[in-house]
Amino acid sequence: MNSRKHLLMPSSRKILTELGENIRLARLRRKLSGEQVAERANISRVTLWQVEKGSASVAMGIYCQVLFVLGLDKDLVKVAADDALGRKLQDAELEVKERAPKKRSK
Numbered sequence: 086m087n088s089r090k091h092l093l094m095p096s097s098r099k100i101l102t103e104l105g106e107n108i109r110l111a112r113l114r115r116k117l118s119g120e121q122v123a124e125r126a127n128i129s130r131v132t133l134w135q136v137e138k139g140s141a142s143v144a145m146g147i148y149c150q151v152l153f154v155l156g157l158d159k160d161l162v163k164v165a166a167d168d169a170l171g172r173k174l175q176d177a178e179l180e181v182k183e184r185a186p187k188k189r190s191k
Contacts, residue, residue, distance in 0.1 A: 112155060
């Protein structure tokens with residue numbers, strides 16, 4: 086099995102950790118056991134544990150499955166919905182530089 090270390094910026098790691106904690110709290114508020122959520126999401130209990138830790142090695146699709154089981158999958162649509170920086174850049178109509186042509190070898 087290929088085991089790669091996922092390098093994240095500290096701020097990204099903090100966000101994933103917070104996401105995992107939020108998922109765990111949502112599960113507990115619904116009074117669902119880890120085994121129930123794992124079974125409904127068609128994942129192992131260990132994978133759910135990694136999701137609740139905010140592990141970067143877990144695929145985004147697994148996070149989606151768990152959120153679906155908890156009834157929170159619509160929250161993903163909100164990600165980047167209010168892209169204030171993107172709109173400011175678009176409004177400023179900043180010119181995007183074209184890539185330089187490739188040099189031809191003789």
